[in-house]
Amino acid sequence: MLNSSLCIRCKGKLLCGLSKCPVLEKYNSLRKTTAQISGKEFSGSSPPSIFVSWKNYPNVSIAPLAPPVIDEKNFFFDAPEQWFGMRLEKIVSMREQLIQSNSRISVEEAANPSRELGALQEIAMSIKPVDLEVELKHRPIPRLSFHESIAPIGPIGELEKFSMISNPSIPQKIDYLVSDIDAKSTVAMQELYSSGFAVSTIYKLLSAGVLGVKKNRRLVPTRFAITAIDDNLGKDLIEKIKEFPKISEFQLFHSNYLDNDFWVLLIPSAWSFENLECWLPGGVWTEKAKKFHIVQDHEFYNGRKTYASNITGAYYSARLGVLEHLAKEKKQASAVVFREIGQGYSQPLGVWLIRQTVREAFSKKPLIFYESGMVLEYLKRKLKVPIKFWVKQSVLFDTLFHQKTLRDFTPQN
DSSP: OHHHHHHHOOOTOOTSSSSSSSSHHHHHOSSSGGGGSSSEEEEEEEEOOOOOTTTTEEEEEEEEEEEESSSSSGGGGGGOOOOOOOOHHHHHHHTTEEEOOOOOOHHHHHOOOOOHHHHHHHHHSSOOOOOOEEEHHHHHHEBBBBBSSSSSSSEEEEEEOOOESSSOOOOHHHHHHHHHSSHHHHHHHHHHHHHHOHHHHHHHHHTTHHHHHHHHGOOOHHHHHHHHHHHHHHHHHHHHHHTTOOOOSSEEEEEETTTTTEEEEEEESSSSSEEEEOOOOOSSOOOTTTEEEEEEEEEEOOOOOSOOOHHHHHHHHHHHHHHHHHHHHHHHHHHEEEEEEEETOOSSOTTTTHEEEHHHHHTTTOESSSSSHHHHHHHHOOOSOOOOHHHHHOHHHHHHHHOOOOGGGSOOO
């Protein structure tokens, strides 16, 4: 029998020892996309997008993603930065049209790509839809796949061959950094981010194995690439915000999307971060649970020595949203993120939702408090789970709970 607390920490990473996640398998369903394909061939515009699996690493599956229709509007199918506010059903309906045309390959081939892999890499480098003609070995399996880290993906087919029937639109900056075979991948990521490229664009490039020192280039499974980008961009921002002055009061931000309720508390202190999640009974990972489960990960001023393990992808996506705000405001603070997930979040959509909802919270004016006790009283009324349980589970907030005044958070001369 599955344990809800393990499911919440695992979220499909198979910590239970099973070969497939029974929770995610429940959401894999037969859908309508394959009804649009009469045989094993189709033409469609990739958003652009590719998917690299994590199973059987280092011999992974890589696939161009494309719906069976040619349309410039397909760009929206893989642009999560533009999805905030969309209904869950609309997102799932859109993503279920993306067909995975899989082929097996070693991750090391990214350094010296074949013609086919080179074409897939060009798709990942494009910022506009790329028209494809695809031939599969068999008619695609009508399956809708859900993952904890990435957005849902539609039917799966084994790739026979494909060709691009339109030219990819590759920005000069991307072309330059891909061509720079001596630039480290972290440097390339940061340059692209500073130039205004979306996180979703950058992780496609990392996943396709086109960034970094030439001899070290590898295909990176999509779920790992997303976390790596959020983490590395965040680390760079952390070093910058440590040079900024601390905020002078408690600031509380809020946003709610698809029954994901986020409260982000900034504390007048040196940089540290904690992400707390509570899956209420009846949710994706707690369908049969009778009580709530809180999980957390955190870091102090000097950072972590290992990856966050309890809420890995969500942790780094939320942290990036916080750091972007502090960098914009040129301020330093400690941050605690509270996330309560209810039954309305009925299917996992990926960590883009966390990143975008935290960003949305910071687009609003904060509530200002000058004592921690006042913050506690306010959160006590707003959070569905009693505040004492959050404090008990938290590492950083426990310190806040015992510090009653702003003076305790202000360095004394």
